[in-house]
Amino acid sequence: MSSALDEDTQQTLAAGRETAGAMLRAAQKDLQKVFIVFLIGFLGTFYALRLYVWDFFKGITRAQMDAATEGVLEIIAQTPFDVILLQAKIGLVVGILMALPPFIYFARDALKERNAWPQSPVAPWKLLLIGLTMVVLFVLGVAYGYFVFFPFTFAFLAKNAFSAGFTPTYSIVKWAQFIFLLTLSFGLASQLPLAMTGLSYAEIVPYELFRDKWRHAVVGIFAFGALFTPPDPFTQIMWAVPVISLYAFSLYLAKVVVTAKRGSEKMDVKSTATAHWNVLAGIGVVGGLLVYAFYEYSGIQLANAGLGAIGSDYAFLAPESQLVLGAFVVSGALVGLLGGVAYFVYRDIERLERTEVGVGEPSKLDIGALSASGVRAAPPEAFAELDEDQAMGLASAAIDDGDTEKAQAILDRFDEAQGGEAAEEAADAPSEIEDRTTRAGGVFFDELTGGETDEDDIGGYYKDIAFIVDSLTSRAFWLVGWFMFVLATTFGWLYTGGIRDVYEDFLRRLPDVVTPEEVLNVVALHPMEALIFEVKFSTILAVLATLPLLAFFAWPALRDRSIVRQRRRTVFLWTGALAGGLLGGFALGYSYVAPGVITFLVEDAIAAEMIIAYRITNFFWLIFFTTAGIGLLADVPILMVLLNTAGVTYDTMRGRWREVTVLILALSAIFTPASITTMFMVTIPLMAAYGVGLGILFVITFGGRRNLAPARGTAE
Incomplete structure (x- = not known):
């Protein structure tokens, strides 16, 4: 195994093992203290989850839901060990994170010997300030998630599932993972001011790069939010806007710090504050008066009316006493004072920097x-x-x-x-x-x-593919536009009630032995389960709808490379034949196969007097595989015959069955539920259909001796 790694990698791994061993030896006498910290974190988290946190999570989950949705929402444990194992896992992670700082501190001697510890002493107050800043920012990010983002998001997701006829019955494991993942994303995003300021100050990443690439940052923020939030614009905006605002604030803060560093040591914050003491005092007074006016002159009522207008149940509370009101006023004054000091310091430093550059340092x-x-x-x-x-x-x-x-x-x-x-x-x-x-x-x-570029080897295939892809470049706008149009239209139809219509129509087709009420309980175990299915199903339909257009645009290049020999009008024949096979198989599956399979599966459960609760993904993928899947299976032999008429020989399709299997496995992994069993349940029937297609071709081509394609040099 070691021979597979280069020398530098082996040396790096050896150095890492040696450093870890040295750290353990250096901290050996203090490992008991490290373990005590770990134990406190583990047990504290375990019992906090048990006594307080689950109720708190349930509260924020239901905070913005209407009465009907809240009444059907349930948090369930799928196995007897779900809750205790989840608490243990979370406690383990928290305990390790708490134990890492003291372990690194006790192992500092080993790190110093390897020059992995800061050489210049850092003032303890600076370390404490950085640590407190990190904690405060993290708490603020998490607070936004818990008190603003999560209530609206869960209300949207649960209502979407409920309006489609499904019961939002969240698995405690999936529900907690969803919450903790988004909590972590908000906590990390809130570290932007500290991270950007530190990187700019240390000149690891120049401030100018953050400033010039702000468009890329905005796109990246929306892309990251699209991965971890529901796909509706409202929740994505709720995630992205605060992060973009943080980025803008971080740019300003980084500019202040970098300007102070570059601009010089001549700048004295105390002198700047003294020179503008009267203006700063006025800003502080105004800040305090604004807070006082908010609480004393109907500000609370106006804010609560605005929150109620957008459907929020949150409300600002009046101060319990004059002492609390005074504390709020003083806080407002301090915030205004600090903002004023930051402004004047920034202005004076920037003015000093411009003066120095203009006089003697144009570089x-x-x-x-x-x-x-x-x-x-x-x-x-x-x-x-x-x-x-x-x-x-x-x-x-x-x-x-x-x-x-x-x-x-x-x-x-x-x-x-x-x-x-x-x-x-x-x-x-x-x-x-x-x-x-x-x-x-x-x-x-x-x-x-091996230097060969024969048409039958990888080099030839690469040139063919590169030529075809290059021919599609000018048509990319139409391909992408059509794909997005079909995807958006399908998703919009499913999202606005189409999935419920399909579900109810399918239940009416079940035989009398199975009543709709017995299979009506289709549940969502994950908050985003319904939306994820809608997105995947819409993507599959968009891909199928785009393939004919792709073939139409690519046909001239395919003919130029002698991959096909027929004219482009053949695309319409192909589309009609494949659409006919797909629709015919779908009608057969939807009318007979799918109801029969569901009936067979349900009868045993009914006889055993079991409660039937299907997951959205499992139930609808079963319907998809037994309806549209029948059509796709019928299309495989049809497509193979059409390919043969276009010039793909029987021998080629028989010899390339391994590549076809790998392609089907890859597509199954992408477009079906994340399960190896499901992946093989899709792949095996498709490969069986491929075998049927080979059998049909063997008969009509006389074992490959006479293919259906016109001879080279001729065209239809």
Whole structure:
């Protein structure tokens, strides 16, 4: 096994094992203390979950639900050990996290010997301030999730499932995992101000990068939110807007800190505050008066009326005493005072930095913050110390912002400062990169295919695929647009009641021996289970609807590479044949196969007087496999015959059965429930249909001796 790892990797692993062993030896005499901390965290979390946390979670889950939805919502344990094992797992994680800091502290001697401990002493108060800031930010992020985001999200998810005719019966394991995952995401997102400020201050990530790439950050935030929140716009906005606001605040804070560091040590915060004491005092007084006016002059009533208008049950409470009101007023004054100090410090430092740069240090000029005219007016020294990568980076950032004039000005000034050569090399860089990429790709495929590019090997297939994909590039807008249109239309229909209509219609088709009431209890064990099924089902239909359009656009390239020989109008024949097979199989399955399978499965449970409760995913995937699945099975032999008429020989399809099996397994893993059993239940029938198709082709092609495709050089 070790021979499979390179020397550097082996050395890194050995160093890691040695460091871990040294840390254990260094902390050996204090491991008892570490274990006590772990035990406190483990037991404290275990009993806190048991006594307080589950009730708290149930409260936030039901907080915004209407009476009908709240009445049917249940949190259940699927096995006798669910609750105790979940509490133990959570307690174990919390205990380990609590034990890590003291373990690292007691093992500091081993880390110092390996230069893995900070060499310069850090003031304890700074460490304490950083730690407290992390905790406060984490608590604020979690508080937003628990008191704003979760109530609305659970109300939306439960109502969506209930309105579709399903019972929101959440498994305590899946429900808790959903809550803890989103809690962690909010807690980590709240660390943005500290993380961005620290990275900018240490110049690990320049502040200018955070500033210039803010569009990418916004897209990334929405993409991350799409993965961990329900797919409706409202909850995604509720997740993304606070994080984007945090990013904007973090940019401001990082700018203050970086400007203070770069601008200089001459800046004295005390002097700045003293110079503006009267304005700061006024800001503090205004902040306190605003808080006082909110509580004393109908601010509470107006805020609560606004919350009620949007359907929220939350309400601001009046202070219990004048002492509490005074504390709120003082807090408002302090917040205003701190905001004023931050503003004046930032303004004075930025003014000092501009003065220093303008007088004697043009090399410190922030080129990225200048306009195109400012770049042309900047002194040459600002460009003299730039290297090629920095100049290209600034130009690329300007292009990303849509300012091509500024990008050209930066390259022109860099050209002047470097004597002309650097800009010429920078202009040639893209073509050189492209040439290197092409050569590297050629070498890779030459190595892969042994230098051969025969049409029957991997190199030939790669060229065919690359040619076809390149021909589809100009049609990507239509393909993506059609795919998204079908997906959005299908999802919208299911989301607005289509899934309930299908469910009720299917129940009416069941035989008399099975009454609808006996299978009516279809439950959602996960808060997002109904939505995930709707998204997956919509994606499958969108893929099926896009395949004919994809074939239509790709047909000329397929003919050019001699993969097919018929004309493009053949696509319509293919689409009709496959659609006919799909609809015919669907009608057969929906009318007879699916009701028969459900009846067979339910009869035994009814005879045993069991309570029947199907999961949404299992129930509807069973219906899908026994309806549309019959059509897909019927389409496999039809598609194989059509491919043979297009030029794919019987021998090729028989020889490539392994690749077909791998492709079907991959598609089953993506589009079916996350279960190995289900994956094989889909793959085996499809491969059986593939075998039937081979049998049909064997007969009609006389064992592959005469295929249905026209001879080469002819076309229909």
